[in-house]
Amino acid sequence: MIVDNDLLSIQQARILAENAFEAQKRLATFPQEKLDEIVGHVARAVDAHAEDLARMSHEETDGGRWQDKLFKNRFVCRQVCAELSSMRCVGVIGEDPQKRITDIGVPVGVIAALCPVTGPVSTTVYNTLIAIKSGNGIIFSPHPGAARSIGRVLDIMIETATAHGLPEGCLSYLETVTKSGTCELMNHRAVSLVMVTGVPGMIESAQRTGKPVIYGGTGNGPAFIERTARIGQAVSDIIASKTFDNGIAPSAEQSIVVDSCIAEDVRRSLKSEGAYFMTETESDALAGLFFSPTGERRKGVAGLPAHVLARRAGFCVSESVTVLVAERRYVSETDPYYREFLAPVLALYVEDDWMHACEKCIELLLHERNAHSLVIHSTDEDVIRQFALKKPVGRLLVNTPAAFGGMGVTTNLFPSMTLGSGSAGRGITSDNVSPLNLVYTRKVGYGVRRMEDITDVPDNSTAVRSGFEKAKIDNSAMVQVIQQILQKAIEAIDDPADR
The missing domain is CATH 3.40.605.10 (Aldehyde Dehydrogenase; Chain A, domain 1)
Incomplete structure (x- = not known):
């Protein structure tokens, strides 16, 4: 059947x-x-x-x-x-x-x-x-x-x-x-x-x-490493987050945005943590594993380790490689590295200062549309505050691995496996859903005062007060008119000449 x-x-x-x-x-x-x-x-x-x-x-x-x-x-x-x-x-x-x-x-x-x-x-x-x-x-x-x-x-x-x-x-x-x-x-x-x-x-x-x-919604937002950051700790946090469950955690970082004055230090630190910097040819081949030429997501590659992804893309790396890094300059619809890979893959952008980095993060978040998390590594509270005020995102995580901070393991956010999207998202809340x-x-609400006890009316409420008083007068007049009509009706019924 x-x-x-x-x-x-x-x-x-x-x-x-x-x-x-x-x-x-x-x-x-x-x-x-x-x-x-x-x-x-x-x-x-x-x-x-x-x-x-x-x-x-x-x-x-x-x-x-x-x-x-x-x-x-x-x-x-x-x-x-x-x-x-x-x-x-x-x-x-x-x-x-x-x-x-x-x-x-x-x-x-x-x-x-x-x-x-x-x-x-x-x-x-x-x-x-x-x-x-x-x-x-x-x-x-x-x-x-x-x-x-x-x-x-x-x-x-x-x-x-x-x-x-x-x-x-x-x-x-x-x-x-x-x-x-x-x-x-x-x-x-x-x-x-x-x-x-x-x-x-x-x-x-x-x-x-x-x-x-x-x-x-979609997680994998950017992580900004600002010039005052503790670079070694920041990179270590990002690697730990991005390799957790081979990059499947929704709040894990998708890209890194770096202040240009510390870019070389960040690259060295990434390499010391097992990152492999791909050539442009390798980056293109890897992107082709994840997305078709028309942009559809391909199945069967999410959550695979870095060395397996490299082999499938046609190049070889050691099994000790933690993440694959693609250096990028621009965010555009034609470059898939702004998208969520759900794998140990990171894009790296270098910007002149925190203000340009701020704009780059906004670009990445808006292109992702539903990204719910953003990370900043910094010791400058003013910069952190500016990021918090301006980013279209559900949560800003500060000096913590995104995968763990987002779900409340390394932060005091509510421990949750469902993270609401931010102002660029399409749900009713940006909370860690509880x-x-x-x-x-x-x-x-219990009554705590009576209308007749309210005597201290502000001067600008004169019109409202006079409205109440007028309503009382109108109400009394209406009662008198109704009573007169009812009285005449009764008299008409009782008068035989009117029958």
Whole structure:
């Protein structure tokens, strides 16, 4: 029998959405303590399988390093879970006794979530934990390139969560994944919010739903090494970040912008950290591995180590090479090195001073359009402040490896696997997405004064005050007119001559 996968996926989407809608109604009645209990059990269950899941996702996607995927899995199950434990997301989440204002956290409802091939397990677990923590149902559309590992971790979480009280249907996923089914899921009336993490090809479809969209978009922004930077530390941070999971981490650097007066020192430091500077011919050949002549991204190269990429591009480097560097002068649509490679590949730009470097970073961010992170290595607080004020980006990371700083490992940003895009992006938030992005706040305001007690009206409010007084006069006159009409009507009824 021939099976139409599109129709099957659409049917599954409808059933899952309707089931989740009914189940979430029950979940919305759970107190924060019960939600926290479920979150804790789910995190511990995944942590017990963290290494197996890391190996599985590495084998399935053929990208990155399983050891680094294990780090991300444990980061979510341990550090993120610890951070979540102290948060209140539903019920009373804030009170100001002095102003007599209370904040009530209310779940948004049912979330449709799309997860990436680059971090399939850790992102799926993270989005699940924050959804349950905030009392929301969540339905996943797994990335086809990582459907087996995403399905496996979801099965573990569904079994654990339901065993500890999560209403059946609140956590589920499409088993037959097609674009038609995913679009049906996002558009379903039962779905209140769409989360698109690392799946840029689906962002336009998500936006067409007319629903709020949280977009964890393209990362890989530039890193600026300013002349006052500690050069050795800056380069070491960049290499550590760009080689983590072989460059797949979304917040990792894509390019380096350098002050010209320290350019040679930066080049020497990069070489000492294992960087290989490609010739123009080698740079062109490498770019051809990642992008077709018409600009389409090619599959099968993300997350491969530097020496493997070089061999596929037709030149040889040592296995000790950490990153491949292409020196560039301009940012243009014809030069693919402004784009996200998701591999240990870096572009290097040299600028005369921090002001020109500032403009170069803006160019790179705007060409990338959805880039969510930018790094600056500097000890000049004025320069850092100028970068923070002017860059169209979601987060500025200072003197830290971008891959780790962005997700909150080496910074005090909220520990997260879903990083919102910045002012150049297309989502509703640039935050490190947390459970608080999945609730709305109901404001409760108590009356603290009466209108008749308000006597101190500012002079510029004379017109408003006279308006109130006029309204009182008009109201009294209207009452008198109505009373006269009613009296005449009664008299007419009682007078027999009028019958």
